[in-house]
Structures are given as C-alpha cells and as structure tokens.
Amino acid sequence: MKNEEWRIETAAPTLVGAYLRRVVQRPRAWALSYGVTTVLALGLALLMALAWSPLTRYPAFNQILEKRSLDLLFDFFSLEMGSGGVPWGVLALVLALPVWVLARLIWTWLEGGTLAEYAAAQTLSWRAFAQAGWRWFGVFIALNLTGAVLVGVTGGAALLLAVFAYMLAPALGWAVAGVGLALAGLFATWIEMARAVALTQNERRVFQALGSAARAMVKQALPLAALVGGGLALYGLLYLAHRWLMDTLPLRWWLPALLIQQAYTIARLGIRLTRQAGQVGLLADLR
C-alpha cells in the first residue's frame, strides 16, 4: 500500500463543537452512509408499498397504521381480497436479509474511510478514502463480530435476568434491565473505540486494539462519557420530537412525513459521526 495519506497527521480537535465542525466540513462520510442505506431501503420500501397498495382501498388499513391500533387486525386478515399478481411483499422479505448483509458490509467498509477522514489533518482524496476502507475492512469486521457477540450475550442475559427479576420485584427487574443496557452500551462504545484505536495507532491485531481501547476509555473516561452521554441525550430529544410530530400526521400526508423522518434520520447519523470524530480526537489527545 503506497498511499498512506489516510494516516493521522495532527492532533484532532478536542471540543464537541470542533468534532461537529469536522463532520460537517467533511461531509463525504455522512452523505455516503445516508445515501447508500437510503437507496437500498428505498428499494425494499417500494416493493412493500407495491404489495400493500391494494390494501389502501380499505380505510381499516389506514386505521391500523395511523392509530397503531390492532383492533381491526383480525377483521382485516379475514378479508377476502383475492390473490394473484407479483408477490412484491414476499420478494421484499426474501431480499431483506441479503440486502441487510450487503448494507452492513458497505457500512464496515465506509467506517475505515470515515475514521481516517476524521483523523487526517486534511480532507482525504477519494482514492485515500477508499484505500482506508479496504485496509481496515477485515479488522473492523472482526471487531464488529466481537462486539455483536458481546452485546448480544450481555443483552440477552440481561433480558432474561430482568424478566426473572421482574417476577420477583418489578423494581429489581427494571434495575437489572438498566444495568444490562448500560453494559451493552459500554461494550458497544468499547468496540467503537477499538476501531478508532486500530486506525489511529495502526493496530491490526484485534485483541491488542481492544486492550488499547480499554486503557484509552479509562484515561479519557470523563470526556468520553460526556461525548457518548451527550449524544445519547440529544438523540433522545430528537427521537421524542420526531415521534411527536409523526404521531400527528395522517398516513396520507406523505411529504411532511418524508421531510420529518429523513431530517431525523440525517440528524441522528450526524450525532453518530460526531461521536466517532470525537473518539478519534480523544485518542489523539492521548498521544
């Protein structure tokens, strides 16, 4: 690999505002992440819409979706609507898993370029962005799988324990669920930090990257907690506002719904990318 342009040249900025500026000023990762996923999602959404289009003759269908009411669900399922034609819905469901795998792979590839872009002193060229993606693709897949296992096992065990604890005492159940959720969040952050460590320290060994990430998390515990916690709080506020707005919109008001939903989606993607830029920045501070 001759082109080493993606390597870190300078210390990253240390304030959230600076991380956000970096994300905004280098919008390639934001646009690619959003664009790739949206194109794939739109394909599946169109297939499902084709499948469901005949159902829109029944106002009961709108009632189920708009009021989020299951009251007429069984009536609806027992309607005689005939069959035939292209099974668009089945096609969407069949394609869902392979498209999901494809999207995850693309995202993993993008993460190499994204982190390299935020770590670099200047905006990367397209070529450097792509090279970083390929260089870290395997390492990030290994880290992501490790994270999936950690989060899955922790989350699953916490869920089971929480249900059992809830039977004994509801407060205990919620406490266990809270601890489990916090642990899952901690592990997810650990994996994110490990990706940033791997890239900024050119560490291709997964366990060494995890070890370095753990040490970095301890050293930068407060700023990292502020970064993650602040992002989480902002995301929570955005979610509530989005949910409140969406609940007031009838299904037929598709344009305002599109604007609100996509603005929300783009914003939370920005929160994630700001957090990643921040993680790179915190690691740079340690050097």
Next chain:
Amino acid sequence: MSNPKSKIENPKSKGRYFWLALLCCIGMLGLPAPSMGQATVPPPDVASYNIDATYDPGTYTLTGQQTAVYHNRTAEPIPNLVFHLYLNAFRNASTLWMREANLGLRGYSFDPNAPGWVRIDQIALAGGTVLTVQALDDDETLVEVALPQPVAPGDSVSVDIAFTAQFPKAFARTGWADNGDFIFGGQWFPKFGVWEEGDLNAGAWNAHPFHANSEFYADFGRYDVALTLPQNWVVAATGTGAPTVVANVDGTSTHTFVAEHVIDFAWSASPKYREMTRQVEGVDVRVVYYPRQRAMARRALNATADALPLYNAWFGAYGEGLYPQLTVVIVPPDGGGAGGMEYPTLFTVGAMGGAMPACLRLIEVEAIHELGHQWFQSVVATNEAEEPWLDEGFTDYATVRAMNALYDGALVDCLGWNFSYLAMHRLQYTMFPDTSMAGAAWDFGALEYGIATYSKPALALTTVERTVGETAMQQFLSTYFDRHAFTHPRAEDVRAVMEETLGAEVAAWFFDQLVHDDGVLDARVVAIDADQATLEREGDLCIPTTVRVTRDGRQAPETIAWPCDQPTLTIDGAPRMVEIDPGDAIVLDLNLANNRLRRAPDPATGLGLVVRGLRFWQDFLWGGAVW
C-alpha cells in the same frame, strides 16, 4: 319464629314501594326529592347470619357455629330449608363440578391431595329441636332440612348450625395458598338458597347443585361474623362497619365484622399482608397485598379509585350509599385461583398472575371489572346461576365504558401499539357468534359461557349505547339500577326498563335476536366500480343502520338509511367511497374491516406507505447502529 311485622312483603318490590312512599311524602311536604347518590332505604333482611368461626392454618380447617335466620317475605308458607354447601364440590375429582370443569378453572387445577369440603355437624331450631339434613345431590353441595312446621308468610325461622369446613388449595375462587400463609374464604359456610314466589302461589327454593360455570344467588341480609385466627394475621372481609379485634389468651385474635344489606360474606387473611388505603367519594378503599406485590396493589388501587366515581355517576352510588367501605384483596402469585372474583364490598385481583408491565392493563381491567360487580350482582342481585349474562354482561359493558373513559379503551398499549378491551371481546365473540345470551350457566361449554355471558352482552350493550346515544343509555342504566337495587330482577325486568326508556324497537332486537336468539350480522361493501356500489348484509341480526357515500368531486358525503329487512343495497352514481355504519355503532358486526371500501387504491396513502416503509427499512439496514 314469630315475626312482629304483620304485613306480608315481597322482597322483590319492597324497596321500590318504600321509595315511592318516601318520594310521595317528600313531594307532599314540598321538599326536594333525594338525588341519585344519596343513601337509599335499606332493603328488608331475608337471610341473615351470625357466625363464630375459628380457622386453623395448619390443617386448613374451620370450625364454626352459625345462627341463620330466614325471613319469609313471600305470600306462601315455606315448608323446609335448603342450604348450599359449596365447598363439597371440591371434595374429590368425581363431583359434578369437577367433571364439568375438567378438574380446573381459569387455568388453575384441583390438587387431589388438598381437597375441600364442608359438613353440617348439627342443626337445630332456636328452641333446641334437632333437625335432619338430607342431601339433594350426590355431592352434597345442596341439602334440605325438613321443618316441623312451615314458616308462615311474614314469619322467620332461626336455626343453629355447627359446621366444619376444610378449604382446598386455592384453584376455584376459594382456599389456601403460599403453604398455608394465605387463605381466602369464599362460599365457606352453609348458606340458604333463595325462596321464590311462583305462579299460582307455588313457591319454591331457587337453588341448584354447584355447577362448574355457575356462580351464586342469595338473598340480602345482615352478617355478624367473628373469625378467630393466629394473632399476627391480617384479616380483610366483607363489611359495612368498623371491625373489632380482640386478642385471646391462646395466641389467637378474634376479628368481628358486621355487614348489612349484603348477599354474601367473604374474607381473606395472611400474616404477610400489608395494606394501603384511600378515600374515594366517601368510600374507604382498602387494599391488602403481599409485600412483593406493592406495585400491583398500587395499580389496582389507582384503577379502583379512578373507576369508582365513573360507576357512581353512571349507575348510582356505590352500595346505594349504604356501603361505606370497599376492600381489594391482591392474591399472592400461587393463589391466583382466588383472584378475579367479586363479593359484596370486597373483590379480589390477581387471577392473571403477578407482576406485569404497565402497558398490559390486565390488573387494571380485572380491578375495574370486579368493581363493576359491586353494582351488578352485589346490589342488583340477579341470579348468576340461571341468568349469568345479567351480572357479567352488564359488568363487562361497564368495564368497556370505564376502559374507554380511563385509558382510551386500550387493554394493551405497548411500544406504541394498542389493542382495546372492546376489540378483545369482539375477537372472542367472532370465534363463536352463534350463541344466545340467555341460558343457565350449565347450559354452556367453557368457551360459549365466556361469549354468552361476557363478550356478547358487553358488545350488545355497547351497540345499544352507540345506537341510542349516551343520554338515553344513561337513563336506561340508572333507571334499571335504581328500580332494582337490592332486589332480584330477571331478564324480563330488564326488558321492561329497556322498553320504557329506549323504546320497544330497541328492546325487540336486543332481546329477541341477541338475548334469546343467536342472531349474527356481517354487513359489507361487496364491490365498487365506476357505476355503482353493491352492499350486502349476511346474517339474521336486524339492526337498522346508515350508509355514508362519498362521490367524486367536492360534494359533501351523503348519508342514506339501510333498512335491515333489505339484504342488499345498490348505490348508483360513481361513489368514491362507501361506509356502512359510519359511526361504528354496531360492534357486533362480525367483520368491521369490510364495512368501508374505496373504489380505487389511494395514491396518497400509497406514498405514505413508501415514506414510512423507507424509515423502517433504513432502521432495519442500520441494525440499530445509528443512535
């Protein structure tokens, strides 16, 4: 056995006559008439009990002495006495009750190693004459006691009974749980049947062997009950006055309860009980619960406190103003068989298990339903055995109304999705719609019983309400409750009130097609094309309805009547959308989704689906990675 009253009184009508007389007197004096919610004139006692019982938690047995007085308020002499011994239904696996119930009730099973029974050890007249007990059924759930001479009209008879009872492990309303640390005493003492006047003065005891589906039927009276238990046990019971507690030298305490104008007496005790209280519209609400069930108790208390004012407003004051207290017993997790049951001034919650998320309102709906029974059966004391729909149906209709008022109808409201209590009834009803509501409890299989007595009446009464409007419905309900409080109305009495308040037409389709018949209805829009719409009505249930037609252009929708003797309806003139029963009044319709149809798919809704689907698939592809 003499009765100082010389006038022969009919318990079915005495309360009404007292009211009329009182109203007349007040009217003549120029005073304002009492409004609903004030204390009513108490009903005459018919069956009263003075019971002194000691419960041994180690053996689950109870020994009791009871003096039972039956007043003959009818015009005919009563030649004998008939008692229910309900606990004998649980004495082995081969009783009639067990055979019908297949050894269990509502998911709880009989434990053959923990049976229940009750035995009359001795019965004698107040003067000392010992009487003979004769079983009326193989299981001895019903016994007859011959009297040396009939009880004359206006007279009363008093008998002293020594009895012993063993409680089963709780699985069917009554019994013990938690290794004996919990006891619920329901239907636990020898209890009179109901003497009813018949045609041509041929009265008879209205009492049946204990059947699996059957609940109870009893006369109003006064209960003075002294329960002796270990000293550290907390006791909750039916009552209309403050209980007294006396500590005994042998380490027990005697709790004495008084309950007036009630049809039954139930109690519960545990050394683990905690309690919380709240006053609601002048009623002291007390909840007893296990420490681990505090959250459940609070939810039940909140639901009870929220629903009580609604029922007061809709039907009349709780206990017609004669019951100052209400007790809610939260049964422990392994005592769920005793949960979900109503008794005068007391009900139980916990039939559906222990802790559950707040978005599943099973605790709330259970509390609200059992609270409703304080009106329908505890005060309007219909015959639960012979006409179970009268109490369960009105109660569940009340529950639907209360759920609508308190929770926007939602029985489930989880993760942004909801499912209403009314819809749950519709789901149950549509499984077996060819079921009439009328019938004795034992006429139905378990599923049919649930439909005939709970779901269908709740849906039918909701249909009536939405058809006639809330104001008219309110008049019907309050008239029914006021007129029949502290009496034993039958279906024909309900019909009379319905005809009087809502008209003969409504009463006709309600009673002739739904109560006494199995009429069903599925009205649907069969097709719409560019020229016309075709509507079809399937089934013989005939309830008049309307159809709303929206045509192309900017015309206002047109509403047309669809007489129910017209099985099909054709609408010309290029309708864009047709809606049968646009007000959603007829909730008995077997399928509501086919009541409305557009001529063509709606493009805006289609685009809305794409937009919402886009967000769904974005989230799916990101796999939660973007938070």
